[in-house]
Amino acid sequence: MRCYCVQEHGAPLQQINLPIPEPQGTEVLIKVHAAGLCHTDLHLWDGYYDLGQGKKLSLAERGVKPPLTLSHEISGEVVAYGDQVADLAVGTQALLHPWIGCGACRYCKNEQENLCLKPQQLGIVKPGGFAEYILVPHPRYLVDLQGLDPAQAAPLACAGLTTFSALNKFGAQIHQQPVVIIGAGGLGLMALTLLKAQDAHGAILVDIDDAKLQTAQQLGAIATVNSQVADASQQLNALTDGGAAFILDLVGSRSSLEFALKTAARGAHIVVCGLMGGEIQLPIPSIAMRPITIQGSYVGTVQELRALLDLVRERDLKMIPIQTRPITEVNQAFDDLQQGKVTGRVVLLHAS
Numbered sequence: 221m222r223c224y225c226v227q228e229h230g231a232p233l234q235q236i237n238l239p240i241p242e243p244q245g246t247e248v249l250i251k252v253h254a255a256g257l258c259h260t261d262l263h264l265w266d267g268y269y270d271l272g273q274g275k276k277l278s279l280a281e282r283g284v285k286p287p288l289t290l291s292h293e294i295s296g297e298v299v300a301y302g303d304q305v306a307d308l309a310v311g312t313q314a315l316l317h318p319w320i321g322c323g324a325c326r327y328c329k330n331e332q333e334n335l336c337l338k339p340q341q342l343g344i345v346k347p348g349g350f351a352e353y354i355l356v357p358h359p360r361y362l363v364d365l366q367g368l369d370p371a372q373a374a375p376l377a378c379a380g381l382t383t384f385s386a387l388n389k390f391g392a393q394i395h396q397q398p399v400v401i402i403g404a405g406g407l408g409l410m411a412l413t414l415l416k417a418q419d420a421h422g423a424i425l426v427d428i429d430d431a432k433l434q435t436a437q438q439l440g441a442i443a444t445v446n447s448q449v450a451d452a453s454q455q456l457n458a459l460t461d462g463g464a465a466f467i468l469d470l471v472g473s474r475s476s477l478e479f480a481l482k483t484a485a486r487g488a489h490i491v492v493c494g495l496m497g498g499e500i501q502l503p504i505p506s507i508a509m510r511p512i513t514i515q516g517s518y519v520g521t522v523q524e525l526r527a528l529l530d531l532v533r534e535r536d537l538k539m540i541p542i543q544t545r546p547i548t549e550v551n552q553a554f555d556d557l558q559q560g561k562v563t564g565r566v567v568l569l570h571a572s
């Protein structure tokens with residue numbers, strides 16, 4: 221099978237030929253149709269995460285070394301499976317849940333594989349979608365694609381799931397109060413779409429870019445605030461009757477979280493899933509006395525991915541604009557993403 225592999229960090233991906241893997245036991249062999257390119261793939265290609273202030277987190281230290289087959293946003297069809305798999309039809313179209321754990325630890329046993337300390341994620345630790353075929357360790361990681369386009373659905377496994385899981389942390393209260401969303405980029409617009417699809421009270425989008433805020437307004441935000449104007453927090457206070465009860469921080473920087481804390485109401489719930497980085501200083505008594513909840517959110521579970529696909533199917537949601545390209549253009553796609561030339565998501569298609 222053809223595989224487009226990172227043989228050396230930062231160098232163009234190489235097309236190499238590898239044997240088609242043979243599924244054993246509970247494993248399922250998938251023929252890949254579509255594989256999304258995410259910002260995380262750029263970090264994996266580079267070999268490090270930039271933590272700011274000259275600090276770098278090396279991926280080799282975390283056991284991620286070339287050769288790498290990237291892409292964790294994968295859809296395809298079942299072509300074979302091991303002898304311990306029952307009730308699975310060859311030809312089934314599926315989106316793959318990539319956030320796979322070890323299967324044995326307390327998180328994995330509690331259906332929180334995305335929190336596993338020995339992760340086996342597809343396209344990060346294990347081979348991903350930039351190859352013609354991929355092995356999945358168990359059929360439970362296949363989410364039925366019935367009625368959905370494989371390329372449109374691919375980014376739901378990462379960007380879509382991250383946003384959906386973060387919003388789920390607020391629970392049913394989203395029907396009573398607006399959610400303030402910090403960051404009106406791709407994830408912010410997805411969060412807005414998901415809130416509308418769940419008939420939530422509404423979303424107030426915050427960003428530093430007026431053009432993005434205008435798009436959010438057109439897509440149905442109940443209000444928008446540019447956080448760089450002098451009276452931004454007063455504006456937000458007025459819009460939320462004296463302080464935001466629910467804040468989703470999709471940026472995750474010092475300035476975004478400081479803004480969230482400044483505009484939070486008493487008893488507010490702040491969910492952080494942005495990873496821009498930095499650190500904050502927070503007076504401890506304010507946590508108790510205000511009293512606020514700051515919660516993190518990292519990707520999501522396979523149950524959430526199933527629920528997300530059901531919602532997208534039922535409400536016919538357009539979650540993220542995609543551009544499709546043949547897999548042979550994968551290196552140009554990396555260059556374009558790195559140079560900021562991509563709006564939405566690039567999804568690479570394998571020849572059928």
Ligand SMILES: [Zn+2]
Nearest residue numbers: 322325328336
């Ligand atoms: Zn585990």
Ligand SMILES: [Zn+2]
Nearest residue numbers: 258260378379
């Ligand atoms: Zn991703």
